[in-house]
Amino acid sequence: MSDVYPHKTPQPGKSVPDVIERPYAAIEIGSTGIRLIVAEIDAKGELKILDRASKQSRLGRDVFTMGSISRDGLRETIAILNSFGELLQGYGLQPSDIQVIGTSALREAANRDTFIDRIGLQTGFHVRIVEDIEETHLMYLAVKKALEDERSFLTRSNAMILEVGGGTTEVMLLKKGQMVSSHSLSIGTLRIDEQIRESARQPRQFIEMYLESNIKTACDMIAEDLPLDSVRTFVLIGSDARFAAYCLSGKMFSHYAVLDRTQFIEFADSMASMSTEECMAQYHLSWNEAESYAVGLTIERMFLEKTGTESIIVPNASIREGILLAQVQGMDPTIEEELRRQVIASARALAKRFRYDEAHAAHVKTLSLELFDALKKEHGLGKHERMLLEVAAILHDIGTFLRTSGHHRHSEYLIANSEIFGLNREDINIVSNVARYHRKTPPLSTHVNYIGLPRESRIVVLKLAAILRVADALDRSHSGRVRDLSFERTEDRFIIRPSQSLDFSLEKLSLAEKGDMFEDVFGLLPILM
Template identity: 50%
Template sequence: MSVRTEAVIEIGSTGIRAIIANIFDTGIYEVLERAGKPVSLGRDAFASGSISRDTIRESIAVLRGIRELLRSYGIKPESARVVATSAIREAENRDAFIDRVALRTGFKVEIVEDIEESHYMYLAVQYALGNDAKYFARSNSIIIEVGGGSTELMLLRKGRIVAAHSLRLGTVRVDEQSRAAMGVTGYLMRFLADNVRNACDSMEEELPLGGVKSFIVIGHDARFAARIAGIEGREDYRVIPKAAFVAVIDRLRSMSVDAIVSEYHLPYDQAESLVPGLVIIGLFLERTKAEELIVPNVSMREGLLVAIAGGKGGEIEDEIHTQVIASTIGLGRRYHFDEEHARNVAAHGLFLFDKLAELHGMSRRERVLLEAAAWLHDIGTFIKADGHHYHSEYIVRNSEIFGLQREDLTIVANIVRYHRKAGPSPSHINYMSLSREDRTIVLKLAAILRVADALDRGHTQRLTLEGLELKEDHLLLKTDCEGDLSMERLSLIEKGDIFEDVFGYKVVVI
């Protein structure tokens, strides 16, 4: 069994924290050491829009200390995975911050988008729950994390993600709002209640919250509540009965911050954010039918370790693919797409992709992007059928799909843009803003998608691909249809041009 030592560092809204772990080739990890220190990055970013000089200096000092710890394990700074979340993401001087950190510590900071945070949160939860995750997947679920800058939410219908949301509702951000109101009595509770109610109302169409029975929470506020009121589950998670959780909130609300620090021996900054964080969780809990809270002892950092470990035999990659497509279909349903047509086009597209692997030379990542684009290519008809490829591009570009990063969504948006009508042109800004490598991916995948779409021109799913053959300069497609194929042949004449230009084969259906 081989093992390697890795480090993950998270630069969050309330502090900088690191995990050092051994990663085994079996897809598991063993934590060797944790380190970190509170730093008020979020208070700077959310109040003034930038990170102050003093906070930058403090951050560099903390990171230098972590660098020395990593060296004792033989880990070089450039080898560590360093991620920054909402505070740095929103700071106007984020580029200067990242540059100074790199020059002074050697760490290369990667800013993760909110949808990526959800991705790593999901991985961490699945790892912590282990085989018990299958039990919780029997019912509709919510996974929630309340951070300093945002609240990350995932909605799951029987284990499949239907939506992921990032709300600008974090404990530090809320505290800044409360201070701006100058301590008006009841303001904080009204502010939280209004924001949570609006968020829940907007999610009802995606997943009726009244049917949610599994309520899974991560974050230090939830772990604190689990420590004082939770029931032992497994080693990696605890269960809090709903009544016990409400009692914890009521008790803490009656105490001052100084009293919480004194009684529970918490750092002042954590005690200060404890009540808002738990209240946010409680307000979401009230909208569900859950009678208990599941609190895994993990954070996004553990999710990063799981991603690095890779899981057993590709389990992680397979599970993420399943959730990417579930989230994609959820987005399509939100815009009332033709689901059967999309399913048919996706099946044909993947058939072509797999059978033509030697011709296109692309990887599993590009296969996922093609599948997402196939499901969503007609989503723009929700706005208007005429020119719907433009509308499809707009919707995809401005949406979130679990498991896809922003650059992935940009590629998918371009693919759906070119599923019909004219192909890419140097005058198309969104296409030309891609790297040369990504433009090539768009060309290849759009070419395949156009052929797959042409085979269901009438949206009737009247044929299925059964085989193909490359013969001289022709790609011959064999189907199970014994009827007239003139409509599909005409459609291929209109839409097969990019495939012929890119791959050098004229597509013919027989």
């Protein structure tokens, strides 16, 4: 199997950033194994894989049975990472140069903090635990790259991207290329295996009944975002999916494989019907691989059967490629803009679930961004904070779904307990607080969710909420009358001039009520002329 993504000639007229090619590396500490990738990334963001290494790990079994990582698991991890460190020295890379992430097993381990500390002291590697939302984001980057030459796979119809891991199953739903939602489900090959052993203690043939119940519940929830029978593109990621593609595509599996639905289902059923020993003998697998592949393919088959797709796409990609691409995504502004669009699409999908006023939200978003751009000198924030403001503006009123009175607090709760593709937990906490303060009382020391933020995040919340309050006041009537703004500063005033000459008495009254926070944060009194 080739590990080299296609090298492309730059398109005429397309600028190529000046980037020095050098090796990059990423390590994933997963539930079933610890895996390394080393690659070169050229100025166009193309990956050329130089090396891979993988060692099986007991971390998932430790965490999903005992709740924490055992001493043997710690010693095993240290030994594996030290061996990877020796390999990386051959590429001139030191532990401080490497991105090391931990996924579901480390997220759930009760002793994860001491584990990370011991790893850092004894190997030099700094482990960063990624949340399920970020894990999904990294997988999406890898899939987009692997399918770069066939973008129509994700844009021509509704699509589901599915990865079955040891601890969780990550699901992304796209409506003709636009992100609708992402979910992290507590369904994984190791987790299911341990739950069967510990609770049901049933023979292997009962696993399917157990999985069917869990997956039906998950699919009922997912179908609220997008009817699964409308899904026509089914993308599978993960070692078990790549194993199936390798077997079914005649071992000619390069950048991606396209598998027939019926063929895949028959292969998954065949693996499930075989004993672990038979799988090992026929496919030359280790015991752990034979066990996890059979369960993983069964999970994938059950999700597939809920959709209307006739073929499966299996990219030759993993989260590790996503880590590398995330390091250098700034090389290509089009990638950054594509991700921003997907974040906004996910926010809109969440807002629609709570029946928001789409026209009002869109207008407040436009006004917020105009104000943000006009106040660059005053706020000193960047593109990422601008995107967070955009998301907050879309979602600021969703709390009215629960109750109109106090809806700003309900908006905060709904946002804080939701997932938005491409945003990590810190981002979501900022957005939820910005929505919380779009009206009524500014932040107080008694507001736990605000005070619990890091100082830097509290400053961002203050600046973005101040802007959102003004934007919301300017559309007090929900009519979109205030538009096409121009701005003027005096010593202590920020004058807002709409392009129309209308009676803006209602908006001026609302701005007088809500402009105090803007004045406190920026030292300028907002005035609508």
